[in-house]
Amino acid sequence: MVTVSSDLDHVKTESDAWLAAVAExxxxxxxxxxxxxxxxxxxxxxxxxxxxxxxxxSAQLPTxxxxxxxxxxxxxxxxxxxxxxxxxxxxxxxxxxPNFPLDAxxxxxxxxxxxxxxxDRDEVANLLAALPAPLQALWxxxxxxxxxxxxxxxxxxxxxxxxVLGQP
Numbered sequence: 001m002v003t004v005s006s007d008l009d010h011v012k013t014e015s016d017a018w019l020a021a022v023a024e025x026x027x028x029x030x031x032x033x034x035x036x037x038x039x040x041x042x043x044x045x046x047x048x049x050x051x052x053x054x055x056x057x058s059a060q061l062p063t064x065x066x067x068x069x070x071x072x073x074x075x076x077x078x079x080x081x082x083x084x085x086x087x088x089x090x091x092x093x094x095x096x097x098p099n100f101p102l103d104a105x106x107x108x109x110x111x112x113x114x115x116x117x118x119x120d121r122d123e124v125a126n127l128l129a130a131l132p133a134p135l136q137a138l139w140x141x142x143x144x145x146x147x148x149x150x151x152x153x154x155x156x157x158x159x160x161x162x163x164v165l166g167q168p
Contacts, residue, residue: 015063018038019031025111028101035068042065044089044092048135083134085105088138089104090104092104092107
């Protein structure tokens with residue numbers, strides 16, 4: 001029988017691992033900075049997705065991180081239509097405190113590195129397909145570094161062209 005205590009320990013262990021990964025990728029010594037960066041990037045991504053896409057992504061997240069992801073959002077059509085990196089990073093920047101130790105673009109890349117490491121590759125491919133090409137570029141160096149390209153899928157809208165990530 002699983003106890004509440006062991007369930008809570010598991011939730012804490014998972015979220016600690018994610019925060020440690022973000023801290024490592026972004027070279028943060030303070031885990032509060034890792035939390036702030038993760039939250040800001042996840043909110044920017046979430047607000048760019050449809051409710052269905054947001055739910056698919058949330059199913060891949062650990063319980064505590066999922067709570068952070070949904071904080072402040074009601075399931076409705078995307079609240080943002082950031083089509084360029086500058087606007088997307090501006091959204092991240094809106095959630096960061098003044099004088100935060102890292103810029104929004106590097107936060108996006110670092111958090112996306114962690115998502116790529118932690119999430120199912122098919123989920124990442126579906127997530128990328130939902131983003132316009134300029135935002136896919138934030139993942140590009142990570143995706144090509146972590147997995148071989150095995151095929152290409154072209155979607156009707158040119159902004160949704162996607163190279164599907166290969167299976168490890």
